[in-house]
Amino acid sequence: MPKNEKKSNHIILASYSNLKYKETLPIKWGAKTALERGPIVASVSNSKARNAIGAHGGSYTVYRALSIASGKFPTLHKPDLHNTQSPAKIGPYDQWFDSTKIVALDPWGLDPQLHFKSYFDQGYDIRPTIACTQAHLQIPELNQAIEAGRLKKDGKIIKDNGDICVTKVAIEPVWYLPGIATRIGVEEGVLRKTLFQETGGMYPEFITRPDLKAWLPPIGSTTVYIFGNPSDLAHPEIELTCRVHDECNGSDVFGSDICTCRPYLMYGIEDAARTAQRGGVGIIAYYRKEGRALGEVTKFLVYNARKRQEGGDSAATYFKRTECVAGTEDARFQEFMPDPLHFFGIKKIHNLHSMSNMKYDAIVRSGIEVVNRISIPDELIPGDAKVEIEAKKAAGYFSKEAPKSGESLKKIKGRDIDEN
Amino acid sequence: MPKNEKKSNHIILASYSNLKYKETLPIKWGAKTALERGPIVASVSNSKARNAIGAHGGSYTVYRALSIASGKFPTLHKPDLHNTQSPAKIGPYDQWFDSTKIVALDPWGLDPQLHFKSYFDQGYDIRPTIACTQAHLQIPELNQAIEAGRLKKDGKIIKDNGDICVTKVAIEPVWYLPGIATRIGVEEGVLRKTLFQETGGMYPEFITRPDLKAWLPPIGSTTVYIFGNPSDLAHPEIELTCRVHDECNGSDVFGSDICTCRPYLMYGIEDAARTAQRGGVGIIAYYRKEGRALGEVTKFLVYNARKRQEGGDSAATYFKRTECVAGTEDARFQEFMPDPLHFFGIKKIHNLHSMSNMKYDAIVRSGIEVVNRISIPDELIPGDAKVEIEAKKAAGYFSKEAPKSGESLKKIKGRDIDEN
Numbered sequence: 001m002p003k004n005e006k007k008s009n010h011i012i013l014a015s016y017s018n019l020k021y022k023e024t025l026p027i028k029w030g031a032k033t034a035l036e037r038g039p040i041v042a043s044v045s046n047s048k049a050r051n052a053i054g055a056h057g058g059s060y061t062v063y064r065a066l067s068i069a070s071g072k073f074p075t076l077h078k079p080d081l082h083n084t085q086s087p088a089k090i091g092p093y094d095q096w097f098d099s100t101k102i103v104a105l106d107p108w109g110l111d112p113q114l115h116f117k118s119y120f121d122q123g124y125d126i127r128p129t130i131a132c133t134q135a136h137l138q139i140p141e142l143n144q145a146i147e148a149g150r151l152k153k154d155g156k157i158i159k160d161n162g163d164i165c166v167t168k169v170a171i172e173p174v175w176y177l178p179g180i181a182t183r184i185g186v187e188e189g190v191l192r193k194t195l196f197q198e199t200g201g202m203y204p205e206f207i208t209r210p211d212l213k214a215w216l217p218p219i220g221s222t223t224v225y226i227f228g229n230p231s232d233l234a235h236p237e238i239e240l241t242c243r244v245h246d247e248c249n250g251s252d253v254f255g256s257d258i259c260t261c262r263p264y265l266m267y268g269i270e271d272a273a274r275t276a277q278r279g280g281v282g283i284i285a286y287y288r289k290e291g292r293a294l295g296e297v298t299k300f301l302v303y304n305a306r307k308r309q310e311g312g313d314s315a316a317t318y319f320k321r322t323e324c325v326a327g328t329e330d331a332r333f334q335e336f337m338p339d340p341l342h343f344f345g346i347k348k349i350h351n352l353h354s355m356s357n358m359k360y361d362a363i364v365r366s367g368i369e370v371v372n373r374i375s376i377p378d379e380l381i382p383g384d385a386k387v388e389i390e391a392k393k394a395a396g397y398f399s400k401e402a403p404k405s406g407e408s409l410k411k412i413k414g415r416d417i418d419e420n
Numbered sequence: 421m422p423k424n425e426k427k428s429n430h431i432i433l434a435s436y437s438n439l440k441y442k443e444t445l446p447i448k449w450g451a452k453t454a455l456e457r458g459p460i461v462a463s464v465s466n467s468k469a470r471n472a473i474g475a476h477g478g479s480y481t482v483y484r485a486l487s488i489a490s491g492k493f494p495t496l497h498k499p500d501l502h503n504t505q506s507p508a509k510i511g512p513y514d515q516w517f518d519s520t521k522i523v524a525l526d527p528w529g530l531d532p533q534l535h536f537k538s539y540f541d542q543g544y545d546i547r548p549t550i551a552c553t554q555a556h557l558q559i560p561e562l563n564q565a566i567e568a569g570r571l572k573k574d575g576k577i578i579k580d581n582g583d584i585c586v587t588k589v590a591i592e593p594v595w596y597l598p599g600i601a602t603r604i605g606v607e608e609g610v611l612r613k614t615l616f617q618e619t620g621g622m623y624p625e626f627i628t629r630p631d632l633k634a635w636l637p638p639i640g641s642t643t644v645y646i647f648g649n650p651s652d653l654a655h656p657e658i659e660l661t662c663r664v665h666d667e668c669n670g671s672d673v674f675g676s677d678i679c680t681c682r683p684y685l686m687y688g689i690e691d692a693a694r695t696a697q698r699g700g701v702g703i704i705a706y707y708r709k710e711g712r713a714l715g716e717v718t719k720f721l722v723y724n725a726r727k728r729q730e731g732g733d734s735a736a737t738y739f740k741r742t743e744c745v746a747g748t749e750d751a752r753f754q755e756f757m758p759d760p761l762h763f764f765g766i767k768k769i770h771n772l773h774s775m776s777n778m779k780y781d782a783i784v785r786s787g788i789e790v791v792n793r794i795s796i797p798d799e800l801i802p803g804d805a806k807v808e809i810e811a812k813k814a815a816g817y818f819s820k821e822a823p824k825s826g827e828s829l830k831k832i833k834g835r836d837i838d839e840n
Contacts, residue, residue: 012621013628014433014621044620055620055622057715058715059479059708060710060715061620063751063752064713064751066600066753067751068618069604069606069615070604073748077748079745079746079747084725084745129717130717132720133723135674135723136835138677169720170715170716186489186491191489193431195485197464198464198475198489200470201432201433201435201625202474205621217482218479218482218639219483220640225674250588250643254559256557256588257583258555269674286669293480294477294480295477295479295592295641296551296590296641297549297551297591300552301501304503304553327484327487327493327497328487331487331493333483333486384556417554
């Protein structure tokens with residue numbers, strides 16, 4: 001049994017920064033090459049080699065641990081990465097070498113077996129945090145767009161059977177804590193302390209290992225769907241259509257009529273495919289931030305409070321109800337949202353499918369030019385979602401018409417709780 | 421400022437079981453009443469009152485911590501739960517009082533402000549872990565079912581505009597560690613140690629606080645959609661149609677043709693609605709266990725390895741490729757999956773929409789009777805998903821026809837990686 005595969009029975013509650021090991025590789029965030037940057041090592045098979053807090057797989061690290069506890073999973077398994085490499089070449093791009101442009105993912109996490117071959121050969125257990133594959137999509141709304149003549153089959157982007165060809169990329173979060181702190185405007189120490197305390201004491205290494213700068217948080221990943229050639233995303237002269245979409249399971253999967261999420265997403269996919277067909281490129285980025293990153297329990301509580309309030313559900317009091325229940329009207333942190341766009345080298349978005357001023361501001365502040373902003377067409381807004389969309393417009397969301405205010409905002413009403 | 425709202429600046433790296441506080445309420449899992457069971461207190465506003473490991477909101481606790489760090493969120497916010505209560509009465513049911521039937525959720529986590537009013541009055545910061553609301557669904561596949569005459573508008577379950585009325589319930593995980601350990605067949609101490617070590621040291625309280633028996637893991641929640649009257653779920657004489665569905669974002673939202681997830685889900689929703697229309701009740705439980713609880717990065721790596729292997733993607737080698745990359749072919753733990761069904765008092769499922777032998781076994785072993793098992797109709801299986809479905813049938817999934825084996829299994833092929 002090789003030396004690094006032995007596991008001690010002794011439990012170390014928290015490591016300390018005065019205990020450093022020669023196996024620990026330094027990370028130089030934003031460096032010019034993969035080897036200079038150094039690999040992120042978060043696997044637990046050799047604790048001395050770890051140079052990050054947390055574990056791989058986001059939330060799914062919990063299920064992996066259960067699998068191991070139950071004996072269904074070999075503790076010392078190392079992934080066999082043969083044949084798993086990306087079918088598309090992505091990067092490196094300028095933004096990879098700017099330590100402030102990308103702070104919430106590891107650009108070298110795609111195909112690490114190629115970038116860090118020498119370390120793999122030395123036995124380091126380095127895991128991919130990004131994966132890229134190709135797929136065919138079959139979507140009823142897109143078939144309707146084909147039937148209505150808004151989309152045409154071209155045998156390439158849209159096949160004869162209506163399948164839409166895409167390249168898709170899953171990105172697990174890798175947070176560079178100094179960069180995260182700068183992005184949200186706090187000291188790194190304050191960030192570490194708050195992350196530790198407000199999660200009920202998750203990862204004491206936030207406090208005991210100030211030398212560990214990277215964290216793999218147990219949160220959902222981001223998935224990116226690309227229509228057309230992925231390398232075209234980095235060319236500002238090629239027309240680019242983009243939707244940045246925050247998960248909403250109730251609408252995205254189940255078609256709940258209280259919001260515009262799925263209709264707006266489908267409209268974005270349609271336009272992304274069409275852009276690729278006319279020689280441009282489309283990108284849909286899907287972020288796991290359900291219910292404004294407050295989760296579905298909070299969301300459902302807010303729905304009830306909205307529909308039961310005096311005077312009924314109204315655009316005028318839309319944000320207030322979320323704040324009463326959740327403490328904040330939004331916890332999504334659009335500040336990190338542009339990072340996947342920079343991973344693909346994006347510098348210019350010709351058509352941005354999003355009405356959110358927070359998303360727009362974050363994208364523009366990160367140095368990406370936005371030419372046009374595309375709102376959801378009125379005919380796609382479900383009846384009960386008028387409250388949300390008018391409240392958002394009144395709060396600064398993009399729209400071609402002037403937002404409503406005062407009495408006319410109050411008059412925008414949703415279904416009552418007894419009307420179900 | 422009330423006493424329990426003061427926060428110390430001192431950082432406690434991990435609490436120890438010899439430091440117990442009079443504010444800490446005991447939990448008697450499976451007790452006959454809410455007050456005898458005791459509330460789960462995982463909020464961090466008063467650390468002495470905490471009787472659970474972890475924090476509320478699953479993964480979203482990380483975003484909440486960021487909000488607080490950035491100053492956008494008041495640290496001491498307590499939710500205003502006015503008007504948030506469930507519009508439907510759910511339970512209590514027999515299963516709530518059996519400490520082995522429910523171990524992965526807190527049945528009293530729905531409307532705790534009603535069950536634990538006296539503790540709220542004393543200032544305890546108890547948060548809901550379950551929320552229930554009502555919704556209207558607008559789903560293209562269901563509209564097609566109406567057009568095709570397979571579903572009829574009745575003005576009640578299916579409105580005149582095609583909207584489908586549902587009651588939906590979001591359930592955050594609350595794990596009772598002794599019960600979880602029993603379910604997966606290990607000692608509680610082994611479970612705690614493995615959860616700690618394999619997550620890279622998440623929550624030292626696994627080790628230092630053996631007296632804390634509940635954990636709120638940072639994983640995704642479960643959402644349940646009910647068609648018809650929720651209280652009918654507990655009556656075995658009323659026909660019940662059920663789909664237990666594990667999240668697959670690539671298919672559920674984006675319609676990827678490599679698996680059967682969305683088509684099978686939509687077929688289940690259609691049948692659940694129809695069952696409610698003929699006087700029965702339908703339930704769809706949606707579990708956040710993307711890519712067999714391995715996550716999308718692993719899933720995409722496996723897709724590539726499958727499509728690049730010698731001889732191409734084949735049903736005969738379907739599971740093998742996942743195991744090579746991920747270390748296990750499945751990490752979903754169907755052992756906990758029936759818990760939400762027991763929350764609703766389910767004792768008998770007349771029509772189970774699932775072909776998985778693991779799901780079926782878990783449901784039946786948990787004491788729920790299953791009358792019929794419904795497979796996905798052949799015409800709904802996308803072309804590239806034949807590999808998955810035939811591999812699963814060969815591995816023991818339910819099907820009316822005999823599973824393929826040997827050469828005929830090998831002949832079931834998917835698209836090649838160059839065919840995109």
